[in-house]
Amino acid sequence: MKIIIGNRNYSSWSLRGWLAARQSLLPFETELVVMDTPEWISGAAKAHMPSGMVPVLWDHGEAIWDSMAILLYLADKAGHDRFWPRDPKARGLAYAMCAEMHSGFTALRNACPMDLQHHVPGFEPGANVIADVRRIENLWEKALSRFGAEAVEPGGEPWLFGNFGAADIMFAPVCTRIDSYHLPVGDTAQAYVARVLAHPFMAEWRAQAMKEDHSFTRYGVSGREKRA
Numbered sequence: 001m002k003i004i005i006g007n008r009n010y011s012s013w014s015l016r017g018w019l020a021a022r023q024s025l026l027p028f029e030t031e032l033v034v035m036d037t038p039e040w041i042s043g044a045a046k047a048h049m050p051s052g053m054v055p056v057l058w059d060h061g062e063a064i065w066d067s068m069a070i071l072l073y074l075a076d077k078a079g080h081d082r083f084w085p086r087d088p089k090a091r092g093l094a095y096a097m098c099a100e101m102h103s104g105f106t107a108l109r110n111a112c113p114m115d116l117q118h119h120v121p122g123f124e125p126g127a128n129v130i131a132d133v134r135r136i137e138n139l140w141e142k143a144l145s146r147f148g149a150e151a152v153e154p155g156g157e158p159w160l161f162g163n164f165g166a167a168d169i170m171f172a173p174v175c176t177r178i179d180s181y182h183l184p185v186g187d188t189a190q191a192y193v194a195r196v197l198a199h200p201f202m203a204e205w206r207a208q209a210m211k212e213d214h215s216f217t218r219y220g221v222s223g224r225e226k227r228a
């Protein structure tokens with residue numbers, strides 16, 4: 001399998017697709033296509049991107065595009081237990097949370113683009129951004145308190161539905177945004193953000209992202225400061 005991704009520093013959907021590929025534990029290659037180059041803009045760099053977007057997973061000559069489809073495809077292929085909780089109530093909530101993340105939270109996504117190399121110390125979130133963060137925080141607290149701790153493997157960290165899975169993958173870029181823009185959240189959410197950022201797959205992605213030297217003007221937020 002091969003996954004085509006955009007810039008690791010900026011492409012939050014690529015991060016979700018790639019995390020799903022890592023979580024599957026199946027072997028795969030990664031091809032990075034730098035975004036916003038003349039070839040990207042003309043479409044010449046997008047020959048293997050059916051929707052014109054990243055991420056795309058290629059498996060045996062078939063393309064699976066869109067982060068959510070990649071996640072669902074890999075859960076079918078690698079086993080649902082690596083992605084979804086077994087309990088039907090937990091699974092229903094996990095599906096709903098992933099779907100809401102995939103289609104919503106546009107205020108947060110627009111105002112706080114993912115940018116792992118920078119942070120914005122003086123960022124002042126608007127009311128619509130705060131509303132998105134509150135909703136996300138409530139969802140996390142609900143999942144963690146109802147299903148997180150009780151389902152976790154002995155000695156493991158409490159992820160949203162016990163073991164690390166689809167919901168943690170879909171919300172991982174939000175964790176980077178809370179961190180980069182210093183968005184105010186309560187202790188439970190802050191601890192969850194820290195766990196996600198410290199996850200080995202996230203550390204692997206971040207280490208690569210920090211080495212990238214292409215910068216985007218379209219994602220530039222004023223007041224950015226480079227991280228060490």
Ligand SMILES: N[C@@H](CCC(=O)N[C@@H](CS)C(=O)NCC(=O)O)C(=O)O
Nearest residue numbers: 011012013052053054055066067068
């Ligand atoms: N719904 C898609 C969204 C993918 C998406 O928006 N990807 C961005 C990069 S993060 C992209 O490729 N945009 C096309 C462009 O910039 O031309 C998914 O979940 O994969």
